[in-house]
Amino acid sequence: MPGPTTVTAELDFLKKDIKHSTEKPYKLQYDPGPDLPRWNCENVSQSDIPVHDIRGHENEYTLEKNGFVVLKLESRLVPEDFYDEKKVKEVYYEEVKEVLKRERGAKRVEILEHGIRKRHEEFPISTGGDYQYLQPTSVIHIDFTPEAALESSANILKVPSSEYERVQCMNIWKPLRGPLTDWPLTVCDVQTLDVERDCVATDVVTRDGFTENYQIYYNPEHRWYYLNKQMPDELIAFRQTDTDERYTTGVPHAGFRNPMAVKGETPRESIEMRVFLYF
Secondary structure, three states, X not given: OOOOXXXXXXXXXXXXXXHHHOOOOEEEOOOXXXXXXXXXXXXXXXXXEEXXXXXXXXXXXXXXXXXXXXXXOOOOOOHHHHHOHHHHHHHHHHHHHHHHHHHHOOOEEEEEEEEEEEOOOOOOOOOOXXXXXXXXXXEOEEOOOHHXXXXXXHHOOOOOHHHOOOEEEEEEEEEOOOOEOOOOEEEEOHHHOOHHHHEEEEEEEOOOOEEEEEEEXXXXXXXXXXXXXXXXXXXXXXXXXXXXXXXXXXXXEEEOOOOOOOOOOOOOEEEEEEEEEEO
8 A cells, every 4th residue: 555645746758649650759869950850759748647655665565566666775975975976986886786686686786877866946947058967857768678778788888688597677766865855756666557558669869879768658557656755775776677578667757846845855866877687
C-alpha cells in the first residue's frame, strides 16, 4: 500500500502523432541552424496524475517486481563535495560500486557517467538565458533502449556484453540535501507499463554522437511513486534495461513539481548516475 502522502502532479509525455509510425522521433541537443528543426516531436502535459508516497513501505518495492528499489548509502562526501568532479569519481563512484556489489551481487560494476542538477529558484519559468546547472527533467522518459545501453557498454566503457551472462543498466538517484520535498523524482511501476504500447524509441543527438532512449505516451494505467522527504543517504535505484528477458523493461521517470513542497525549502540539488552491473 502507498504511504500517507499521495499527491497529484502534472507530468509531460510524448504527444501522440501518426507520423511516429513512419518517422522516428529525434531531439537535437544543440542548435543546428535554420535548415533543420531541433526536434520532430512534441510533448503534452497531463495534470492530476496521482503520485503515491512509498515512505514507510520502502521494503515492499523491488527491482524485480516494480523496477525500482531504495538503497542506503552514507557517503563520506558533504553536499558541497559533489560539485567537485574529482571527489565524486574517486569517492562516491567507489561507494556506489561497493553498495551495488553487496546488494545486487554483481561481479563487476562500472559507472558510465553522472550529472548534478541544481534547480534555479525560478525554474520552470525561463530566465531567458542558460542555467549554470542542469535543471530537473520534467519529461517522462527511459534513459536507454536495450540496444543503446549495450552499445554504450561496449563503445564507451569498453565492456562487451558477450563477456558476461547478464548485463543490467540502472540509474542511481539521490538528493544532496534533505529531507527533500522540492521537485522530487517520480518513477513508474514497470508492472503497469507495456513497452510496445507506451514507449517510442527516440534518437537523442549531440554534436559528438547520439544515443537512443524511450519517450513515453501517457496511459492512465501507469502507476507513479515517489519517496516523500527523501534523505541524502537514500538512493533510488531504478532499471533502464536488463539482458535477463524477465526484466528488460526500463522505468519511466522524471522530476515533478510537488504541491506539498515545504515552503522556503532550498531548491533541489541532486546527483544521478548511469551504472552498468555485470553478472
